[in-house]
Amino acid sequence: MLAYAAQGLPHEHGSTSGSQIREFLRKCEQALDGLADAAGRAVRHVHLEEPAPYDAFVSVLDHDARNAIAAVRLVLAQPSIASQLVDNLNASSHVRAVLTDLFLLDEALKR
Numbered sequence: 001m002l003a004y005a006a007q008g009l010p011h012e013h014g015s016t017s018g019s020q021i022r023e024f025l026r027k028c029e030q031a032l033d034g035l036a037d038a039a040g041r042a043v044r045h046v047h048l049e050e051p052a053p054y055d056a057f058v059s060v061l062d063h064d065a066r067n068a069i070a071a072v073r074l075v076l077a078q079p080s081i082a083s084q085l086v087d088n089l090n091a092s093s094h095v096r097a098v099l100t101d102l103f104l105l106d107e108a109l110k111r
Contacts, residue, residue, distance in 0.1 A: 005087035021086065025076050032069045032098065036062030039105060046109055054108070061101045067094040 039061050043054040071094045075085055089095060 005083050005090055007083050021081050022076065025072055025081075029069055029072045029076070032065045032072065035065045035098070035102075039102075042105075042109060054105075057101070057105060057108075061098070061105065064094065064097040064101055068092070068098045071095060 036058055039058045040055070043051060043058060048054060071089055071092050075081060075089050078085065
């Protein structure tokens with residue numbers, strides 16, 4: 001998505017990366033849809049003595065992922081996807097929140 005955003009294309013038609021952008025966005029949507037469940041399984045897999053703070057944070061991740069899904073679906077709903085639209089999606093606070101959530105949870109679960 002970063003590479004597509006950097007190309008400055010006015011629409012998705014006529015380029016290799018343009019023909020792939022919808023597929024990448026659909027995969028992103030699918031991954032976001034199951035992210036909180038996967039994170040919850042990861043938390044349970046570690047067998048923490050005090051899981052409550054982790055469970056609460058998985059709820060935050062779920063909320064952020066749902067917001068990011070809404071943004072991805074907004075882009076997918078467009079008849080043509082310009083590079084600028086994907087650039088704005090990449091910069092979206094909703095997408096960035098999910099990434100930051102994952103980095104934070106990953107570090108917290110390391111033992």
